[in-house]
Amino acid sequence: MGVGIQVTNLNAWYSTNHALLDINLPIPANQATALIGPSGCGKSTFVRCLNRMHETNPIARVTGSVRMGDIDIYEDVSPVEVRRRVGMVFQRPNPFPTMSIYDNVAAGLRLNGFRNRRILDEVVERSLKNAALWDEVKGDLKKKSGASLSGGQQQRLCIARALAVDPEVLLMDEPASALDPVSTAKIEDLIFQLKSQYTIVIVTHNMQQAARVAERTGFFLNGKLVEFDSTHKIFTNPGDKRTEDYITGRFG
Amino acid sequence: MRLRFQRSLDDLKEKLLVMAGMAEQSIQRAVEAYRVRDLSVCDLVDHGELAINRFEREIDQMALDLLAMEQPMAIDLRFILAVIKINADLERVGDAATSISDRVRDLEAFPVAELPVDTGKMASLAAAMVRKALQAFIEADATIAESVLSMDDSVDKLNDTAYFTLLNVMKNEPHLAPQALTALMISRSLERVADHATNIAEDVIFWVRGADVRHHMHETRPA
Numbered sequence: 001m002g003v004g005i006q007v008t009n010l011n012a013w014y015s016t017n018h019a020l021l022d023i024n025l026p027i028p029a030n031q032a033t034a035l036i037g038p039s040g041c042g043k044s045t046f047v048r049c050l051n052r053m054h055e056t057n058p059i060a061r062v063t064g065s066v067r068m069g070d071i072d073i074y075e076d077v078s079p080v081e082v083r084r085r086v087g088m089v090f091q092r093p094n095p096f097p098t099m100s101i102y103d104n105v106a107a108g109l110r111l112n113g114f115r116n117r118r119i120l121d122e123v124v125e126r127s128l129k130n131a132a133l134w135d136e137v138k139g140d141l142k143k144k145s146g147a148s149l150s151g152g153q154q155q156r157l158c159i160a161r162a163l164a165v166d167p168e169v170l171l172m173d174e175p176a177s178a179l180d181p182v183s184t185a186k187i188e189d190l191i192f193q194l195k196s197q198y199t200i201v202i203v204t205h206n207m208q209q210a211a212r213v214a215e216r217t218g219f220f221l222n223g224k225l226v227e228f229d230s231t232h233k234i235f236t237n238p239g240d241k242r243t244e245d246y247i248t249g250r251f252g
Numbered sequence: 253m254r255l256r257f258q259r260s261l262d263d264l265k266e267k268l269l270v271m272a273g274m275a276e277q278s279i280q281r282a283v284e285a286y287r288v289r290d291l292s293v294c295d296l297v298d299h300g301e302l303a304i305n306r307f308e309r310e311i312d313q314m315a316l317d318l319l320a321m322e323q324p325m326a327i328d329l330r331f332i333l334a335v336i337k338i339n340a341d342l343e344r345v346g347d348a349a350t351s352i353s354d355r356v357r358d359l360e361a362f363p364v365a366e367l368p369v370d371t372g373k374m375a376s377l378a379a380a381m382v383r384k385a386l387q388a389f390i391e392a393d394a395t396i397a398e399s400v401l402s403m404d405d406s407v408d409k410l411n412d413t414a415y416f417t418l419l420n421v422m423k424n425e426p427h428l429a430p431q432a433l434t435a436l437m438i439s440r441s442l443e444r445v446a447d448h449a450t451n452i453a454e455d456v457i458f459w460v461r462g463a464d465v466r467h468h469m470h471e472t473r474p475a
Binding site: 207208211235236237238243244247248249250 | 258326327
């Protein structure tokens, strides 16, 4: 099951660039939360703070608190454990090109020391089913490489790979921006199904997509969280003029 | 800045205002035709109705295109929804004018009768409501729109009064029944025009404030 995330006074820097300023945000469990805003507004940096990827950059720094359930991910657990609990899917599908479909999905488990064949088979099948890819690849699991799949299938393979380690949270950074409308629709349908089991945070430039998949939406601008509310409110009657200017295209 | 989209919204607003002008003129002409029993004015009303219907279709098409092509959000989305609904209300104002015009034609077969109802006052009020609702739309002013809502009760009262008065005429002076029935139907049409003006005002409030005030929703919805 997904867990709720409570972000408190989160600040992030790249060297002297203050990229996130005092972000406070409750992300509900088992819902999709969309983050929108212009390029460079800090939404991707924010997401990278939720799985401690931001700090992998040597010039980056983070202060504040991110609690997932009862755990402060910056105080109570290692970055490796955080990334097991928090899966991530990127803009461009990035399957391991030389690995088979099966090995792509099993990679995370093997890194965590799982070797039992039966368990691996079960998890690979379940993950591919949860990613709505099983029916399309079940005959070629070990014959085809991940890179041989279409772009949309590759993205669902990456989602299956993220799900295989049984995370509680799934971060998606523009997961459908490189996909055609049919593949995009499949990813959006998938997000709907996955919500019952995971907490989903999705960064998107496609506001219709945010409106379609997310229960709540946050608008970032210049490193600040300008507004966070129900998606319905944000897209029909936002409270802040800056949000309205952005979503109606009057911005800039 | 989506300049092309903003220009399209301006075009849509302008077209709706032209249609609004025609609808308002239709009502004024229909009432004038009734007052002076002039069938040539009825012809103008019928002619105007054709133009109003054409505008209704064109405005719907423009709004549909913008929804499909531009995927508007927030205040722009509310604006286009309001335009679609106002468009339908204005078309029905045109229908009401035609209905009045038809009744004037029916009266041709009967002598003029002095009836104790103030149709002129009711027509002035209903037309003023339409005008004010459109002013609210032009100026994007929800306060003006609210003032339209409060005018509706006056028209309803005039309509109720006309109903009982004309019922009595029909009972007590049966030879005037055709004229009284016609006056009753015109009164009912004007009351409908006032209702459409109220709808338009509600749509303006929805567009400007994002608030649904239909059916007194603002009084019953929890904060």
